[in-house]
Amino acid sequence: MLILGLGINGAAVARDLIINGVPVVIADRSDIASGATSRSSRLIHGGLRYLEYGEFSLVRESLRERDRLLKLAPQFVHPLPLFIPGNSQLGGLVSAVRRFVGFGDEAPRGRGRWLVDIGLTLYDVFSSGLLPGHAIYSPGDAGTPQVSRRFEWVARYYDAQMPFPERFTVALLHDAEQAARRGGVPLYVLPYHAVRRSGTRFTVVPTDAEPVGRSARQPGVAAAFDEAAAFRPGCVINATGAAGDRTLQELGLPHEPLFAGTKGSHIVTANTVLRDALRPGGVYAESRDGRMVFVLPFGKLVLIGTTDVPYQGDPSEAIAEESEIDYLLRLVNDVQDEVRLSRKDVLLHYAGVRPLPKTDAAHPGAVTRRHWFEESRLEGVPLLTLIGGKLTTCRSFAEQVTDRVLELLGRGRTESTENRPIPGSAQYPLPELLEDAQREVAEKLNWSLRQVRAVWPLTGTLCRRLGSD
Numbered sequence: 001m002l003i004l005g006l007g008i009n010g011a012a013v014a015r016d017l018i019i020n021g022v023p024v025v026i027a028d029r030s031d032i033a034s035g036a037t038s039r040s041s042r043l044i045h046g047g048l049r050y051l052e053y054g055e056f057s058l059v060r061e062s063l064r065e066r067d068r069l070l071k072l073a074p075q076f077v078h079p080l081p082l083f084i085p086g087n088s089q090l091g092g093l094v095s096a097v098r099r100f101v102g103f104g105d106e107a108p109r110g111r112g113r114w115l116v117d118i119g120l121t122l123y124d125v126f127s128s129g130l131l132p133g134h135a136i137y138s139p140g141d142a143g144t145p146q147v148s149r150r151f152e153w154v155a156r157y158y159d160a161q162m163p164f165p166e167r168f169t170v171a172l173l174h175d176a177e178q179a180a181r182r183g184g185v186p187l188y189v190l191p192y193h194a195v196r197r198s199g200t201r202f203t204v205v206p207t208d209a210e211p212v213g214r215s216a217r218q219p220g221v222a223a224a225f226d227e228a229a230a231f232r233p234g235c236v237i238n239a240t241g242a243a244g245d246r247t248l249q250e251l252g253l254p255h256e257p258l259f260a261g262t263k264g265s266h267i268v269t270a271n272t273v274l275r276d277a278l279r280p281g282g283v284y285a286e287s288r289d290g291r292m293v294f295v296l297p298f299g300k301l302v303l304i305g306t307t308d309v310p311y312q313g314d315p316s317e318a319i320a321e322e323s324e325i326d327y328l329l330r331l332v333n334d335v336q337d338e339v340r341l342s343r344k345d346v347l348l349h350y351a352g353v354r355p356l357p358k359t360d361a362a363h364p365g366a367v368t369r370r371h372w373f374e375e376s377r378l379e380g381v382p383l384l385t386l387i388g389g390k391l392t393t394c395r396s397f398a399e400q401v402t403d404r405v406l407e408l409l410g411r412g413r414t415e416s417t418e419n420r421p422i423p424g425s426a427q428y429p430l431p432e433l434l435e436d437a438q439r440e441v442a443e444k445l446n447w448s449l450r451q452v453r454a455v456w457p458l459t460g461t462l463c464r465r466l467g468s469d
Helices: 008-019 048-053 056-072 093-100 113-126 165-183 241-250 272-278 322-335 394-409 431-455 459-466
Strands: 002-004 024-027 078-086 135-137 153-161 187-190 193-198 201-206 236-238 262-269 282-286 292-298 301-305 346-353 372-378 381-387
Touching: 002 008, 008 024, 008 165, 008 187, 008 394, 024 193, 048 056, 048 113, 056 113, 056 153, 056 394, 078 113, 078 292, 113 153, 165 187, 236 241, 241 381, 262 322, 272 292, 272 301, 282 322, 292 322, 301 322, 322 346, 372 394, 381 394
Parallel strands: 002 024, 002 236, 024 187, 078 282, 236 381
Antiparallel strands: 078 153, 135 153, 193 201, 262 301, 262 346, 282 292, 292 301, 372 381
């Protein structure tokens, strides 16, 4: 199989295919997890907001996958209490009922205590009980974050955080590599490679981009990948996220647009007053336009996001605009009395484009966050284009895609990933793999340090702020 895209969904699909004995070539024009995977809010969550649009099945699936990741990947995912501050009791109930029965499409706004309590009760019902249920507090109660004096109540619930999804993506590929070695199944992981098509034949060639580390070529079980050789894949899986339409155009497939992504921007600050105000968890607060925004602990820093702005350009060129940065700063200052963030408090900012489907939704927040794939043919070669998806549901989405690939091959599933730990957890012994990883890390670290010393003297200051990680 040929997988295009080395983000979280592409890596998860490669892993699932390999453990079921299907050879894989996975390629990306850039680095592993360099797109939306590394530009997300870094949360593993059930999607509380999805309940406002009646997407109960998606919330159930997301909560199930959240709890699974907490068990199978505790080194990457940890529980996180989140607090919703509010200052009304009945706000938003009428508009919520109108949306639920299909008579309204306005954006949610002014969520009151009753509405939040109903939503969190449903959240608890759909959850497995692995994490504590929700509770309502008064501002200033022990264990709650500091919020503005204008708020009358604070609701607490639990989700989870994945601070480094890039590492998680690499771990999925390491697991695939280990399975490939044991099963004798060819696996080729090729960052900084582009795909060329001629009829039903494909070639994968290096790009002009400079790879990070020793080499962009990561051969699997078989001999090194022959970049000059053309091959006919059994299936092509387009996992390039919001660039999916551009990928189809480059492959020469006429089609109606499938994607209409929205840009989500984030800012990171080292403001210690804000970090101390968060205390044990994060804040999930309503902005002036009704959109919910996260203010999250991020090590010694604070991560704030996200926006939801329609975006039509190249996803790799998306940046946080000044208007979006101001929007996020204003949200924090509205929620926290003691914190007056300004532009100079922004340590860094980033933006990613969500791979959302093209719809006629009234506003970006109403676009479904469900995931599925569109199936087509490239002169007889099956092509699956992945739409939607997020960190939380990468495993279940990969399972759905793999089941279809196995069906196309006339084969059945031999192994499930439902209870398969992610490499690095205590119950997953990988001494051989870890030795290889340590050697690669040492070599890449030496290379990286040389580049840092050469091109970015300010990195030392940034690293001291970030801490040892």
